[in-house]
Amino acid sequence: MKDPLLNHKHQQLREEVREFAEREIQPRAAELDEKSIFSTELTGQMFDMGLLRINLSEKYGGMGLDTLSYIIAVEELARVDGSQAATVAAHNSLGIAPIANYGTEAQKEHFLPMLTTGKKLWAFGLTEPNAGSDSNNTETTATPEDGKWVINGGKIYITNISSVMSGGITVQAVTGERSSGMKELSVILVDRDTPGYKTEIIQSKMMWRGADTGRVSFTNVKVPQENLLGGRGMGSKIMLATLDGGRLSIAAMGLGLAQGAYEMAMQYATDRVQFRKPIRSFQINSFKLADMATKIELARNLLYKACWLKDQKLPFGKEAAMAKLYTSEMAREVVNQSLQIHGAHGLMKENPIERFYRDQRILEIGEGTSEILRLVIARHLGIR
Numbered sequence: 001m002k003d004p005l006l007n008h009k010h011q012q013l014r015e016e017v018r019e020f021a022e023r024e025i026q027p028r029a030a031e032l033d034e035k036s037i038f039s040t041e042l043t044g045q046m047f048d049m050g051l052l053r054i055n056l057s058e059k060y061g062g063m064g065l066d067t068l069s070y071i072i073a074v075e076e077l078a079r080v081d082g083s084q085a086a087t088v089a090a091h092n093s094l095g096i097a098p099i100a101n102y103g104t105e106a107q108k109e110h111f112l113p114m115l116t117t118g119k120k121l122w123a124f125g126l127t128e129p130n131a132g133s134d135s136n137n138t139e140t141t142a143t144p145e146d147g148k149w150v151i152n153g154g155k156i157y158i159t160n161i162s163s164v165m166s167g168g169i170t171v172q173a174v175t176g177e178r179s180s181g182m183k184e185l186s187v188i189l190v191d192r193d194t195p196g197y198k199t200e201i202i203q204s205k206m207m208w209r210g211a212d213t214g215r216v217s218f219t220n221v222k223v224p225q226e227n228l229l230g231g232r233g234m235g236s237k238i239m240l241a242t243l244d245g246g247r248l249s250i251a252a253m254g255l256g257l258a259q260g261a262y263e264m265a266m267q268y269a270t271d272r273v274q275f276r277k278p279i280r281s282f283q284i285n286s287f288k289l290a291d292m293a294t295k296i297e298l299a300r301n302l303l304y305k306a307c308w309l310k311d312q313k314l315p316f317g318k319e320a321a322m323a324k325l326y327t328s329e330m331a332r333e334v335v336n337q338s339l340q341i342h343g344a345h346g347l348m349k350e351n352p353i354e355r356f357y358r359d360q361r362i363l364e365i366g367e368g369t370s371e372i373l374r375l376v377i378a379r380h381l382g383i384r
């Protein structure tokens, strides 16, 4: 698939990632999903390809590619398997980005080599049992003591936290109280080898069963005060700005998933004969395919524009929220129609569309639910 708006390097990257995904991931995706296995081997291969440092500057060991390149890579992974796309998206957008964007030189030099050539994944710790959409309700605390932060509490539903490849986490914690009475929230980098740091995998998931999702708890975890990211009290600012970037990658997952579901529908509707005709020749099915292709094209244009804005260093938060909202809901419609075209065959585990149908569902919840995204967009429109 050639896109006339992409340059040669983008096209080449798309072809490379597609070839890798079809050769290495596609044959294993069903088994990893069925057995709920996070593959260190595939993750290692994705590290080797540069996909887990794609958007980071070369100065810090990254590939130095633009946002669009990163998004194309995630799109191509999600076209085949949402789990591998999730591992890559979470590490780049939520793991590396806040350190690259807000870290001091010393923090970048200490942490980024581990997350690039060191092949360790880094997690993003915002969500807690009582702080989901309402992330200002964070209960994890970090108290300054003898030149250290002493952290107590825990995070839940965290991507890339519990496998052997996880290196640690960026944590939002309460570090005090503002004069307004509101919690003072700050962000701290925590290495997994610190005593009192404990993780646990969450196995029984509906979707992304080949990705690592888990819980982490902190019991008197002591990290140096220099591990504070940005300034004290900058927690919400850093975490919410990080989510703006993250939403582009969730949108890319929706786009790739929809593209894969559409291609499966087209193939099945061509091969399946009923009433002596391929089912795609029934007008209702051809219109479904036409609607899918149109919605995918629209989503791609919206997402690529948001990437372009980010690369131009222009504000992109509104467009990222729109792209994430539209693409995740579009992916639901496309995967649903694709499954319908597959008939009973689409409901069977042996058919990847069944996995795609489950993997889509997280996209309307993670990194801002559709309800919260509508709030975010309304605020960008000046509605309070």
Ligand SMILES: Cc1cc2nc3c(=O)[nH]c(=O)nc-3n(C[C@H](O)[C@H](O)[C@H](O)COP(=O)(O)OP(=O)(O)OC[C@H]3O[C@@H](n4cnc5c(N)ncnc54)[C@H](O)[C@@H]3O)c2cc1C
Binding pocket: 090, 094, 123, 124, 125, 126, 127, 131, 132, 133, 134, 156, 157, 158, 159, 160, 208, 213, 362, 365, 366, 367, 368, 369, 370, 371, 372
């Ligand atoms: C597989 C997976 C991976 C994840 N990875 C990470 C990660 O790496 N790091 C991380 O920090 N988190 C992660 N999350 C958590 C995810 O970001 C949260 O689930 C999400 O932010 C929503 O929070 P919640 O589930 O607590 O829902 P809640 O906030 O409890 O919302 C429940 C419902 O209420 C609605 N609602 C809430 N507030 C409002 C409101 N003001 N107006 C209207 N409706 C509202 C929501 O839209 C939703 O429909 C992950 C989750 C999953 C499932």
